[in-house]
Amino acid sequence: MYEAKVTIGLKKGVSDPEGANTLKALKLLGFNNVKEAKMIRIVDLLIDGESKESVRKSVEEMCQRLLTNPVIHTYKIDIVKK
Amino acid sequence: MYEAKVTIGLKKGVSDPEGANTLKALKLLGFNNVKEAKMIRIVDLLIDGESKESVRKSVEEMCQRLLTNPVIHTYKIDIVKK
Numbered sequence: 007m008y009e010a011k012v013t014i015g016l017k018k019g020v021s022d023p024e025g026a027n028t029l030k031a032l033k034l035l036g037f038n039n040v041k042e043a044k045m046i047r048i049v050d051l052l053i054d055g056e057s058k059e060s061v062r063k064s065v066e067e068m069c070q071r072l073l074t075n076p077v078i079h080t081y082k083i084d085i086v087k088k
Numbered sequence: 089m090y091e092a093k094v095t096i097g098l099k100k101g102v103s104d105p106e107g108a109n110t111l112k113a114l115k116l117l118g119f120n121n122v123k124e125a126k127m128i129r130i131v132d133l134l135i136d137g138e139s140k141e142s143v144r145k146s147v148e149e150m151c152q153r154l155l156t157n158p159v160i161h162t163y164k165i166d167i168v169k170k
Binding site for chain 2: 007013025028031032035037039040041042044045046047048049050051052053054055068071072073
């Protein structure tokens with residue numbers, strides 16, 4: 007078994023409404039020391055596979071077909087054996 | 089400046105509909121090797137502060153007041169100087 011973590015962020019220049027609203031809400035609560043807020047998502051997968059390489063290939067395909075949108079997202083795949 | 093990453097996950101036993109739907113969609117696409125899918129969120133904050141300790145205290149308060157729901161979430165705070 008392998009654990010694959012896909013960390014999905016937004017490309018530079020793409021607006022991040024969730025982050026912007028979080029920043030606004032923090033400021034309204036009086037946290038004026040916060041300068042920036044960004045949201046990042048991680049999809050944590052447990053995968054049956056023969057090797058780290060085959061799992062990476064499979065996760066790469068999942069990213070392209072379902073997990074990420076190439077127009078707005080950047081992603082990073084980390085795999086560890088379980 | 090400090091960068092604080094708040095990693096927010098769900099407590100054991102709390103249902104994760106986003107993860108469940110991701111798993112279902114991956115299986116429908118033919119990725120039958122995926123056994124589990126969990127969603128984790130990271131709030132990435134840029135904070136002005138005097139020390140790591142004061143920033144941690146401030147972020148801890150943000151978690152309690154806005155970022156997390158103590159009934160369903162677990163969270164972890166990582167702080168690095170920028």
